Amino acid sequence: MGDTGIGAVLIRLRAGRGWTQQRVADEYNALEGRSAKTGKEIGRYEREVRIPIPYTRKYLARVFGVDVAVLDRAVAVSKSPVGEEHSAVGVLQEGPLGPAAPLRSGVGAVSADAVMSADFARFIAQRNADEFVVEQLEADVARLARAYVSHPLLELYVEIKRLRDGAFELLRGRQHPRQTADLYVATSRLCGLSAHVCLDMGDYDSAATHARTARACAEEVGHEGMLAWVRAVESLIAYWTGRYEQAARLAQAGRHHRAHGSIGARLASLEARALAIVGDRAGAVAALVDAERSREAMPGHDDVPGIFAFPTAKQFAYAGTTNLAVGGREHVQQAIVSADTAIRLYRSAEDDDQSVGDLFAAHVDLARGHLLLGDLDGTEAMLGFVLESPPERMSASIVRRLTALGRELSGPQYGGAAQATYLRERLQHTAVLAASPAAHSPELPT
Incomplete structure (x- = not known):
């Protein structure tokens, strides 16, 4: 591999193990312990769109079980200048305007022209990143x-x-x-x-x-x-x-x-929820089916985790909200199943992947589902997680969900029941605390 560039070396090492680019990324992340490198990035190294820096090469060497010097030499080959033998000398000997003899009489002009090229080369080298x-x-x-x-x-x-x-x-x-x-x-x-x-x-x-x-x-x-x-x-x-x-x-x-x-599943889920709100029940249900199909046929992995990904748990949370908006006993029961599944999946995920906002939303949806089925005890039980959480962790959307649920609890069908009144007051109190400026005091970036 001594005279081979880094891209070809990485391809050869990966092919020798029968790995995909994503498998290399997964092995890298497991060794590095905190990275979120993707198969796409490995592909960029292989195409030499990007040259791996020394820190990255150290872990790539461990992934492939080779000495890091192998990768360092390959990088040196990739960065070495090529084609110098076809420089301006050949052009001067025989250019499109004929023999170089006439040019030799203007050596000063040619030298000045070379200085301009050198200045431009220095300009190119001036990088801020x-x-x-x-x-x-x-x-x-x-x-x-x-x-x-x-x-x-x-x-x-x-x-x-x-x-x-x-x-x-x-x-x-x-x-x-x-x-x-x-x-x-x-x-x-x-x-x-x-x-x-x-x-x-x-x-x-x-x-x-x-x-x-x-x-x-x-x-x-x-x-x-x-x-x-x-x-x-x-x-x-x-x-x-x-x-x-x-x-x-x-x-x-x-x-x-x-x-x-996972973006296809996210967009279909968003479409389903919005259509359900405007009363397009058939469109909402069809979009939920599209979201499931997108998940099953998901092309590749997400480049970046967290907020830029759409985990299965979040998809179930959206399905719960959508089914509640569609309405009807069957869809309400399905909403309860979906919200409960979202909570279970988030609880089983690593701590950094447990979306607090989605856990709040799923619990509120569960509470509303039980409320629509006339189960005030179930409503109170599902609200416990939210009402006992720090209000500063609640986003504006959660505050709006709590406020809306509080209004529902004041409906005539509950006849002023003491349990409904108690829950409504607790919801209102929590919403006020979460919405207060003290909960989010620093000025936000605009």
Whole structure:
């Protein structure tokens, strides 16, 4: 392998084990312990779209059981200049204007011209971001995306803002084209995270602004996965601002993008929930079926975990909400099954993958399902998890769900029952605490 570039070496090592690119990524992640490297990234190394930095090569060497020096030599080959024997000397000997003799009389002009080329070469070399900077940014985005679903929002938004603003500055500088493309994707994801921060805080106008910027970054490099994901965020914004038909259309638009991973199931689930709210029962049920089909035929893995993925547990949570909106005893019972399954799946996941927001939503859906079946004891039992949780962990959407459930408990069918009154008061108290500025005091990024 002494004279072989890094891409060919990695392909040879992987092929010798009969592994897929995703298997290499999985082995890497298991060794590194905190990374979220994907098969797509391994493919980029193999195509030499990106050269693995020393830190990455150390773990790749362990994955393949070779000395890291093997990979270092291959990188040196990939980075070595080629074609120098076809330099300007050959052109001067016989160019398109004939023999070089006339040019020799203008040696000074030729030398000055060479200086201009040298200056431009130095200009090209002036980079504000190298492979390490981009790779570290991508690793930070993956870490924040995973932590977002399970950690308090205020622990993360400052770092999200700092990284996003830093990415803006990097893009205003100069990088190699392939690094610029990677920066645009990372920046799109950071803007997407910022949009989710504002969405969870109920600042829908700011969320829409961040989403537009995320979409612009994704469009700049034609990243189908992020374009589809941003449509999902825009659908969420429309849903929580009461524009349900638009929410369904945005989800449908997102499904037109050719993206891999779980985004198809996410978009179909969003469409189903929105259609159920506007009374399109048949459309909602059909979209739920589409979500299941998308999950079964899921093309490839998600590039980034956490908020950018759509785990099976979350899909069940959405199915529960949708079935409640469809209504009817059969669908309410199905909603209870779906919400209960979502909770069970989240509880069995690793701590960092347990979405607090989805656990709240599923418990509220379970409580409402029992309420619709006339089971106040079941309603109270399901609300326990939510009412006993810190109110600062609750997003704006959860506050709205609690408020709506409290209104239902004041309905005439409960005849002012003491248990219904007690639950309504507790829901109202929790909603007020969760919505108060003290629960989310720092100023959010806009």
